[in-house]
Amino acid sequence: MKWKILIYMPLLLLTFFLPFKTADYMINKDTTKKEVTKEKEWVEKSIVDTTDIEEIPITETESTQKEEVVTESSNWWEYPDEIFETTRSGDDLLVLVNKQYKLPSTYAPKDLVLASTSGIRRGENYSLRKVIIEDLKKMINDSKDNGIDLSIVSAYRSYQTQVDTYNYWLNKNNNDVEYVDTFSARPGHSQHQLGTTLDFSTNEIGDALGDSFANTKAGKWLAENAYKYGFMMSYPKGYESITGYKFESWHYRYIGVFNATEAFNQAKTLELYLRGYNL
Ligand SMILES: [Zn+2]
Secondary structure, eight states: OHHHHHHHHHHHHHHHHHHHHHHHHHHHTSSOHHHHHHHHHHHHHHOOOOGGGTTSOOOHHHHHHHHHHHHHOOOTTSOOSOOEEOSSOTTSTTOOOSSSEEOOTTOOOSOEEEGGGGTOBTGGGOEEEGGGHHHHHHHHHHHHHTTOOOEEEEOOOOHHHHHHHHHHHHHHTTTOHHHHTTTSOOTTOOGGGGTSEEEEEOGGGTTOOSGGGGGSHHHHHHHHHGGGGTEEESSOTTOHHHHSSOOOTTEEEEOOHHHHHHHHHTTOOHHHHHHHHHO
């Protein structure tokens, strides 16, 4: 009997530890180890949509935990019952704008300039706040030095433009509010109203806006390097239940180099980092 245990024990241990190690790796491939430890509990508490982590092998224990989570959570794309005005001014780089906190309809930045002043391709069509241009210029120059092409496909949008944008998506999707709320912000809730947020694309996908950006050279380079220039991806993969939006690999918001670096070092997503300064 004893020799049987000797053979089966290592096998048992292997089946127990291997899936955890693999899951850990899958989650970690886009982030740092620190981030997973710190934010794991957020994800476990509120995640509903598991489509993004379906590749991860699930052990018996994990699937039991997930069932419990689903019954406790609400739908991640929904707006809360109570909506508040932002606690900081729209001019403040650290103002939290999300599904619960909206900008006043009257807010518009006063220092808008053409995005092309940063040297970004297609920039002549869009406006951004002057405060972000210097760092954006550095990022564009460094990306070029690394053989990366970046273009801009959306930037500042006024409150009224967001009214039109949201209605456009509603009309296009048979007034399916739930679906549209997964990717388009209602007026006042859009980071684009800040003038510090932009949507990137690249020549690799013909300057198109959308999911294909994630797998381009530019998309990968930005995901790794944007924080060094003060930019953060607002709606990262796997954090839908925290941000309220589906993964948007192209949508970045500028919060300044000091802040973005601090958020990176604390392994925090933009949403959680800003909550720390606003709530
Ligand atoms: Zn965007």
